[in-house]
Amino acid sequence: MTSTALLTDQYELTMVSAALAAGTADRRCVFEVFARRLPDGRRYGVVAGTERLLDAFADFRFGPAERDAVRDVVDERTLDWLTDYRFTGDIDGYAEGELYFPGSPVLTVRGGFAEAVILETLTLSILNHDSAIASAAARMVSAAAGRPIIEMGSRRTHERAAVSASRAAYLAGLTATSNMEAARTYGVPSAGTAAHAWTLLFADADGPDERAAFAAQIAQYGTDTTLLVDTYDITAGVRNAIEVAGPDLYAVRIDSGDLGVLARQVRQQLDDLGATSTKIVVSGDLDEYAIASLRAEPVDVYGVGTSLVTGSGAPTAGMVYKLVEVDGVPVAKRSSNKQSQGGAKRAVRTARDTGTVVEEILYRDGTELPDSVAGSLNTRALQIPLVRGGDRAADVPTLSEARSHLARGLVSLPWEGLGLSHGDPAIGTRYLNPPEAP
Amino acid sequence: MTSTALLTDQYELTMVSAALAAGTADRRCVFEVFARRLPDGRRYGVVAGTERLLDAFADFRFGPAERDAVRDVVDERTLDWLTDYRFTGDIDGYAEGELYFPGSPVLTVRGGFAEAVILETLTLSILNHDSAIASAAARMVSAAAGRPIIEMGSRRTHERAAVSASRAAYLAGLTATSNMEAARTYGVPSAGTAAHAWTLLFADADGPDERAAFAAQIAQYGTDTTLLVDTYDITAGVRNAIEVAGPDLYAVRIDSGDLGVLARQVRQQLDDLGATSTKIVVSGDLDEYAIASLRAEPVDVYGVGTSLVTGSGAPTAGMVYKLVEVDGVPVAKRSSNKQSQGGAKRAVRTARDTGTVVEEILYRDGTELPDSVAGSLNTRALQIPLVRGGDRAADVPTLSEARSHLARGLVSLPWEGLGLSHGDPAIGTRYLNPPEAP
Structure with missing residues (x-):
């Protein structure tokens, strides 16, 4: 004790x-x-x-x-x-x-x-x-109107507060957390696959190699994983993702840019590639207002960080x-x-x-x-x-x-x-x- | 470990x-x-x-x-x-x-x-x-222009974040903390005397008894203590404080109201009562701007809470x-x-x-x-x-x-x-x- x-x-x-x-x-x-x-x-x-x-x-x-x-x-x-x-x-x-x-x-x-x-x-x-x-998180859940939200804000708050924040966010209706201690202590479902560093890791003197990064991730986790497609060029990233993983890929994630516009483009591209069931995960400075503004867009999962753990103001x-x-x-x-x-x-x-x-x-x-x-x-x-x-x-x-x-x-x-x-x-x-x- | x-x-x-x-x-x-x-x-x-x-x-x-x-x-x-x-x-x-x-x-x-x-x-x-x-605290220290600041924000942040916040505030130049764990773990000087609850505790069916509360505090700590004078009426509170403690009282604290106006009134009253060396501690929703706005007022010590532990925005x-x-x-x-x-x-x-x-x-x-x-x-x-x-x-x-x-x-x-x-x-x-x- x-x-x-x-x-x-x-x-x-x-x-x-x-x-x-x-x-x-x-x-x-x-x-x-x-x-x-x-x-x-x-x-x-x-x-x-x-x-x-x-x-x-x-x-x-x-x-x-x-x-x-x-x-x-x-x-x-x-x-x-x-x-x-x-x-x-x-x-x-x-x-x-x-x-x-x-x-x-x-x-x-x-x-x-x-x-x-x-x-x-x-x-x-x-x-x-x-x-x-929890009060901020509940508003995000309302704004998401039934779409799942993953809490990934641990890095933006005190290391122990992060664990409690994950718990409070789950209480408020978020779906999962990135935080491993919250998963252990409170049984919150955990989530997370890869950061930009993963894709960058496969670069060498000849330049980037996004396909190698995707292939290594698929080799380890199969197609039931989320590929982060915005490290270099998003259109190329999506193409690489589906070429490497096939149309059964679970999801792609976009972490930057105008998420609404990008989600629509990526949805169209995925559909054109036959990956009609591949989900789109968006993250990057989302708060309840940004979540609400994406309600009409083909977004399947939200990731929230800073705004969640700081009570959105x-x-x-x-x-x-x-x-x-x-x-x-x-x-x-x-x-x-x-x-x-x-x-x-x-x-x-x-x-x-x-x-x-x-x-x-x-x-x-x-x-x-x-x-x-x-x-x-x-x-x-x-x-x-x-x-x-x-x-x-x-x-x-x-x-x-x-x-x-x-x-x-x-x-x-x-x-x-x-x-x-x-x-x-x-x-x-x-x-x-x-x-x-x- | x-x-x-x-x-x-x-x-x-x-x-x-x-x-x-x-x-x-x-x-x-x-x-x-x-x-x-x-x-x-x-x-x-x-x-x-x-x-x-x-x-x-x-x-x-x-x-x-x-x-x-x-x-x-x-x-x-x-x-x-x-x-x-x-x-x-x-x-x-x-x-x-x-x-x-x-x-x-x-x-x-x-x-x-x-x-x-x-x-x-x-x-x-x-x-x-x-x-x-620390970044917010440093601005408060600048704004205070040499006057001491006590960190008292533990209640406004996660219980473990509070300890780290006290440490960061001390690093930035604050003088002391209310947080006992920060005092133990990091050797930050600690401070604190009494809350409004202390004064209210001495009320009974006959009404408030601020003098009894002050007398009990002085009995335990002598005059080297800070009496909180704004539970009922500040003017009566200051009079009671000096009547009970005498003019050698270390300090009075004001935790509400227009702190600049009150500090001037209280300084005048203290001086009139002969308590010319009794200090004035002010607290209550202070941030760096409020601290700066009190620069010309007879304030001796600031207490900061919410704004400090939440990084002042x-x-x-x-x-x-x-x-x-x-x-x-x-x-x-x-x-x-x-x-x-x-x-x-x-x-x-x-x-x-x-x-x-x-x-x-x-x-x-x-x-x-x-x-x-x-x-x-x-x-x-x-x-x-x-x-x-x-x-x-x-x-x-x-x-x-x-x-x-x-x-x-x-x-x-x-x-x-x-x-x-x-x-x-x-x-x-x-x-x-x-x-x-x-």
């Missing part, structure tokens, strides 16, 4: 230390995770990272090495407390793969102040990263982890524009009989949802148990379940909610009974 | 496998890493991640678990080859902390095709991430890893707009006697720099040995040396090169003898 205990900010440790000294460490607290807004005109967000979070919590332990690392920051009493640290409280949250909107309480952590505050940074790191990727989900209740009393920051709603909240989403969602309704935990809401539409409670008494709850959704859940959630949005253009959240959020913070 | 061998794309493994079968796996190859352009009007980039890269290479080993994970992707011959895998070639690169510009060959990997191509993804992941962060450096030479013959992709210069390159930077740099000159490896260049200005070779025969070279710069090297590098730029506004690279890059790719 690699401890996750130091993936935290110093101020959580100093707060724990001061709270132990002040006798306030065990006050019963509720922390909520939510995003004040969606990034950049987005219509919805996708909760992702929950399962990773629960795994990371299980490894949040202060062994001798971790204690040594924080010895200058906290006192002896705190070191003892950290040695014994186990989260003993309860956590509820939106299921992984659930849609969220501004203010949605996507995670609710109940416990003593110290045991709960210390999880802040790790919680936010995981949810903010994974949700940012929104690399972090901007969620915060806020103390909302202390010993049953709602609390909230009050200065400036960052005001929050105090008090633990419950969340339901209402839907018409058609399944189309109408709005999200938040109400104070411990109160009843009024009949006027409960009776008028189909309501679905959004929070599920994730941790009970420090132990992982039963039936936390798997990655595969989260993937299906998101697919159903996207179908439930009003049609304008799937638009790529900037706009308001797909549905509104209404807070029934805002409590007064003291 | 945690193996890094699966932090790679499937296509590298399939290329290795096909190359072993084709007898081309050991062709002597040169791969170069470079960025075709700087992001978004930036004037310079900062090379970062080199030391992490060399550590990751040392852990690039295929044990039984890694072999099992790729068994479906490669053949038995390849599995045997992976079992024995050790990089045996040479690597040169720009020193960590070196400035780079479009086309700068920041890393040059020489070895057999298979042993070198397999390092592509890991190399790019590390350099693209760390260089993106450029979360990846966009570097590529390209095969440029096979058995001594220059090679390059030729289709479309992604054309590259074939052939391994050497790089020097020329400077006036004042130390101000003039341009970057690239020339074909194995040729001599013409006297017309070598004699006219001060020239400095930019590439240093990083790996020799598979072993780490002596005298690879440490993090601390990289930090000093960058500070010197920034001073060497023409004055317009430190501008925050969008523009051209600070210096031009000239390629003396572009070879013809075959």
